Amino acid sequence: MxxxxxxxxxWLASLASLSVAFILGAVIGLERQIRQRTAGLRTNTLxxxxxxxxxxxxxxxxxxxxxxxGPLQVVAYVVSGIGFLGAGAIMKEGSNVxxxxxxxxxxxxxxxxxxxxxxxxxxxxxAAMFVLAANTLLRPVVNRINRRPLQEEFSEATYTVYxxxxxxxxxxxxxxxxxxxxxxxxxxxxxDQHPFGxxxxxxxxxxxxxxxxxxxLDDVMTVLLQEHGVQQAFWNASSEE
Numbered sequence: 001m002x003x004x005x006x007x008x009x010x011w012l013a014s015l016a017s018l019s020v021a022f023i024l025g026a027v028i029g030l031e032r033q034i035r036q037r038t039a040g041l042r043t044n045t046l047x048x049x050x051x052x053x054x055x056x057x058x059x060x061x062x063x064x065x066x067x068x069x070g071p072l073q074v075v076a077y078v079v080s081g082i083g084f085l086g087a088g089a090i091m092k093e094g095s096n097v098x099x100x101x102x103x104x105x106x107x108x109x110x111x112x113x114x115x116x117x118x119x120x121x122x123x124x125x126x127a128a129m130f131v132l133a134a135n136t137l138l139r140p141v142v143n144r145i146n147r148r149p150l151q152e153e154f155s156e157a158t159y160t161v162y163x164x165x166x167x168x169x170x171x172x173x174x175x176x177x178x179x180x181x182x183x184x185x186x187x188x189x190x191x192d193q194h195p196f197g198x199x200x201x202x203x204x205x206x207x208x209x210x211x212x213x214x215x216x217l218d219d220v221m222t223v224l225l226q227e228h229g230v231q232q233a234f235w236n237a238s239s240e241e
Contacts, residue, residue, distance in 0.1 A: 013119060014056050021052035021116035024128040025109050031135055032105060039102045047085070047106050048113035051078045055117025075114050082110040105135060159186075159212055161205040161220075161235045169229025170201045176227055177205060180220045186212065200231065212237075 025048025026041060033040035039047075058074035085106055108131035115124035161181065165173040170193065178188050189208045196202040217235050224233040 010060065014060070016121070017052050017056045017116045017119060018049055020121050020124055021048040021113040024112050024116065024124055025049060028105065028109050028112065028128055028131050028135075031132060032102070037102050037105075038099060039106055044105065044109040047082065047109040048116070051082070051110040051113030052117035054078055055114045057117075059118060071118060075118075078110055078114055079107075082107050101135070105131060108134075159207045159217070159235060159237050161207065161217070162233070163203045163205075163224055163230060164196050164200055164232040165203065165227070166229035166231070167199055167201050169227070170203070173224070173227055173230055174203055177203060177224055180223055181205065181207065184216050184220055186217070186220075 022045060025045040028048070029039075029041035029044030032044060054074050055071060055078065058071040085103075087103065108127065112124050112127045112131065115121075115127055161177065163173055163177055174191065174193070178191070181188055187208045188205045190206045192204045192206075194202045194204065221233040221235065224230055
């Protein structure tokens with residue numbers, strides 16, 4: 001017999017699994033494609049179908065031969081494998097990170113496919129609905145929050161002090177800046193120094209504090225500006241991811 005394990009009813013069940021995974025993965029991917037994301041229609045469809053294939057294979061193998069690997073083990077492998085695929089969708093440019101939502105969507109597509117492969121069709125539909133809801137219904141909420149001014153008491157930020165001084169006064173200014181910040185209860189976490197033009201140096205001090213009083217740091221800048229060789233003294237804050 002050419003196909004000793006072939007059973008038409010089982011084959012139809014596999015066809016149903018892959019069809020459900022294909023349709024739901026395509027629906028998720030369509031939303032991503034419309035928004036021109038990195039992982040769009042084809043990627044999410046393939047992830048869902050691939051997950052369904054592996055889980056369906058595990059279910060059939062376990063039914064025919066028993067033993068290991070069981071379906072749950074294969075689902076665990078799918079989850080970890082999609083993690084590598086999602087990591088490839090994440091990009092970092094300076095302090096900005098892109099692709100986190102794309103990676104999470106791929107993970108969701110794999111979950112949908114796993115449900116479909118396990119013949120849990122209502123659960124697959126439910127999972128797809130929640131993935132779509134996260135990408136569509138929550139988007140206006142995120143946009144509204146992002147448009148609001150950042151309130152300092154609810155945020156964590158990195159505060160950095162910059163002093164540009166003549167190279168000959170570099171050591172003295174460095175020591176004075178650290179001492180003034182310590183006196184103001186703003187301990188310095190790290191200090192970097194960079195050439196600034198031909199004769200000057202930029203001293204960059206990162207603070208431990210996650211919240212500051214702007215007036216206090218402004219006072220420190222005023223004192224630093226009075227030091228010999230100091231040309232500029234200022235500070236800024238950048239929010240942490």
